[in-house]
Amino acid sequence: MTEFASLKAKVGKFSLANKTLLMPDMSHAGNMLIVATLASYGIEAHLLETYKGLQLGKQYTSGKECFPCQITLGDLLYHLKQEKKRLGDAFLPENYLYFMAEAGGPCRFGMYNKLHRIILDSLDGFSKIPIATITSDDSYALGGLMPAEVVTHFRRTAYMAVVIGDVLDRMLWRTRPYEKETGQAEAYFQKALDIMYREMESHGRRKRFRKILDTLEAVVRKARGLIDPTISPKPLIGMVGEIYLRSHRQSNQDLIKLLESHGGETVNASIAEWLNYISYDNMQKARKEVVHALRQRNLRSLRQHFKD
Template identity: 50%
Template sequence: MQASHKALDRLRRGVDRFDVTGRILLVPQMPPFGTRLLVASFRAFGVPARVLETYKGLALGKEFTSGKECFPCQVTLGDILYFLKEEKRRLGKDFDPQRYVYFLPESDGPCRFGMYNKLQRIVLDRFPEYRAIPITYLSSEDAYSVAGLLPKKKARYFRRVAYVAAVIADVMDRIVWRVRPYEMRPGLTDAFMEEALQAMEKALVAFGPTRDFSRLYDLVEDIAKTAATFMDPRKPRRPKIGIVGEIYLRSHPDSNQNIIRQIEAYGGEVVDASIAEWLNYVSYERLRKAQEQCAQAWRRGHKAEALRAAKAVVHQRLENGYQSWRQHQVYGRVLRHLDIQPDHSVRHIEHFLDHDRHFSFDIGTEAALSIGGALAYIHEGFDGIVNVFPFSCMPSTVCSAVLKPLLLERRIPYVDAPYDGTSQPNRDVILKTFLYQAQQHQKARAHHTENS
């Protein structure tokens, strides 16, 4: 029993929130644009953050896990172990573990993601030289508050800058997905967007501390305006494919074996669910919980508790309104020049759950977003849905069980794309068949439109 308490105390000390100013913050890659802009946001507030090189340490990640973990756990664990191994080799005696902080967010609810940082703490502790490297995190439980990671005054402003950076990253992804399938010369879009991303990183560092978002908006508008000129107007519109699923797998190209590029290679145009969609959902759920607490306290006659909850409701409404306002500003600038896919509002997604008939926000998890988001895609004229997730992921398996019969009834092509790091010999055949079905759906939809 005493040993158990010691282990718990070690976890609490080694996985915590604390001021990371001046420490090298090691951030695992998820969406390439989004992670780099998050790191730039940290740098703007005095944290020398860096993106971990990804997927080179997968063998290490698998060596120190049992196989029962979610695949993203193995990838991120491999990333940090690979970095530390290479850093120790590079620096030799000058390697100082106290210079680093490992950043690994978490979520509440049933997803195993909530335990990644605890498990990885245990693994790092197996190496005496890594025990002094703390793990810090943000959590969906408090809508990713950064309280504790930065001084109080900076923390408030950092969260707003980081949110705008996430929306800009989403928009830059959507610029790529709209332009690249129709580019006049292969590679033109990717080369330009890498330069654009570097410019946006510098702009975030320069203007983030003063929250001069107009400078960021000007830049993203210029990026969209330039990228639009790369499109060949003679190329016909492709079937639109919507991707939903687990947030890490659908956002991390190496883990999903570059499924977006493969779908494009087989004739599709892709839109992946955004990162801001998840951030907005977490904020929306925080508001729902505050409203429920307020109502329950009022019914019990606990007026002081009800008042505190009511203040939380007002605060969260203001925060959600701020996020919506900023998101509309960014998309509005880009839509002046390029018809990227607008993002789904969380209320819009909940509407497509049909009064909880298909699923309920009360159950939570990413399944709520994936099911509602897939149905929203169909309403917007998409020709196929891909559900990307780690093998054995519970929310995405639920999503598959709900979506398959719904989309079969509506004759919408649908495919599950589970991943665990292994090669799937029939994957190409499945995707090619799926794209053929999507093309047929696009033709049938166009024919119906012409005759109606």
């Protein structure tokens, strides 16, 4: 199979059923809660241990790629090599499915899964691992990954997981600069993440959103007790930039914690912000296309838009 044929045949929307889904890490809390959401739908997902495979990522790239491309590639190769070593002859690459989303436009992110595909095909034993992808061009539609009857509800639940991850991150950033004892805020953050993981796993598919949100509210309220009220307010710093680097602590060398050590309080742009922007942008494009179709009296185009 040629490289171009492989890109068509082994990068796309493949069913998640009966596969181990391998997910790259970025914003850890939100990603863990998505893993929990997938588990509630009976899908086995594994969040890849991150940064240990960086040298592998660099080994198979030229250095001209975006840094996140090297990190995610390294995380994948490191995990697969460890799995192959652990399982020996029982390692079956076709049992795995690697997830790598993409985006349109000039960003090189749209090429990550293509490069990863070429590299997997070049390595002995990994060519049979398909790459599942979703794209910002259609607001990350999930058709083909899971049964149509659960797609809408899963999207809502997964979005909730992302928002809860953002809330937990902000809870940490709000409390850690003012904590009574060093390390207290991070320990509570991990405990809170474990609690919300169980909530999403137990109640995500059952649509018990009120139960999940009540638990989240209780967790956040309890975090107030970590704050030392005698510590004066610190300068508030807003952090923006490329979504992966600002969200992946190892990539940015734990920049938020560094800023805190110099006397600041930091708020990072949320992951949900990106999803909201994508939805808004696609809605604006759809409105323009519908207006154009009406003016042209293009009924076929109108039907397709309403179907989408």
